[in-house]
Amino acid sequence: MPADASRPPLPGAVLFACNFNRVRSPMAEALMKRALGNRVYVDSCGLKREAGDAGHGADPFVRSVMAEISCDLESHAPKTFDDLEDASFDLVISLTPEAQHRAVEMTRGRSAEIEYWPTFDPTLTDGSREARMAAYREVRDSLAQRIAERFPR
Template identity: 60%
Template sequence: MKGAPHPATAGTAPERMPSAVLFSCSFNSVRSPMAEALMKYLYGHMVYVDSVGVRKQEIDPFVVEVLDEIGISVEKHKAKTFDDLEDTSFDLVVTLTPEAQHRALEMTRTMSIEVEYWPTPDPTAVSGSREQMLEAYRQVRDRLMAKIKERFGPLAPAKV
């Protein structure tokens, strides 16, 4: 959003900003693409960001909707797996599900890549009205946004 103030705020004792971050979950259809989109929105001018799943599935329409609510588009997202990665030179892999954590540790066993586990609820497990389901996705979105800001800290100005 041009002209609008950037939504990131100072985090608490952020660590060094990695040059490349990979987010991973079970299907690359809800949590990891949401985290990828949020990270790109906040820090995309500073770091390369991608996402994968242990398996792949089309992006969940509720993800598209709750990200669109805050001005972020994920319509170009193409689901992929760890095996689909063309390059594995990430500084940090953030896993959002136990299954992705296991796969990331397996993949990085012989590499010098930091792996962090951020347990993240599965909004697809929520049933009820459409609004109740959307609220579960919003909660995951907001939780991931807060965790990303906390982990990566205040924004540096974009280079012009």
């Protein structure tokens, strides 16, 4: 089936950014890699590290809800904008207002696109484990839907 000429071309490199790179941005990175494989380079980062974050990886609830859809985030290592080896992204997708400001600074003077996808922080959910898992699943599913709409195959 020929490609739809009305669809914009896929960007070569996409960065997802949030506050700590432990919840929303690693979810989005893994979901996009799952959807598009290696057709697009995808990375994620956060603004800063959580206190005592050395080697803690993705949030445990993130690892659980992503494992439900066969996305393994066990080896995810949180990184910041400063840890990026290369800042040459065609598209930076910010998932928090704070990350949006940093993305604008990072791309100043470059031809990168910036998009803001406001995304709920599921770590703010209280209650039982199942209530918290439901909040994480909702974020996972909304990111997957947004990625599918923005980057149709």
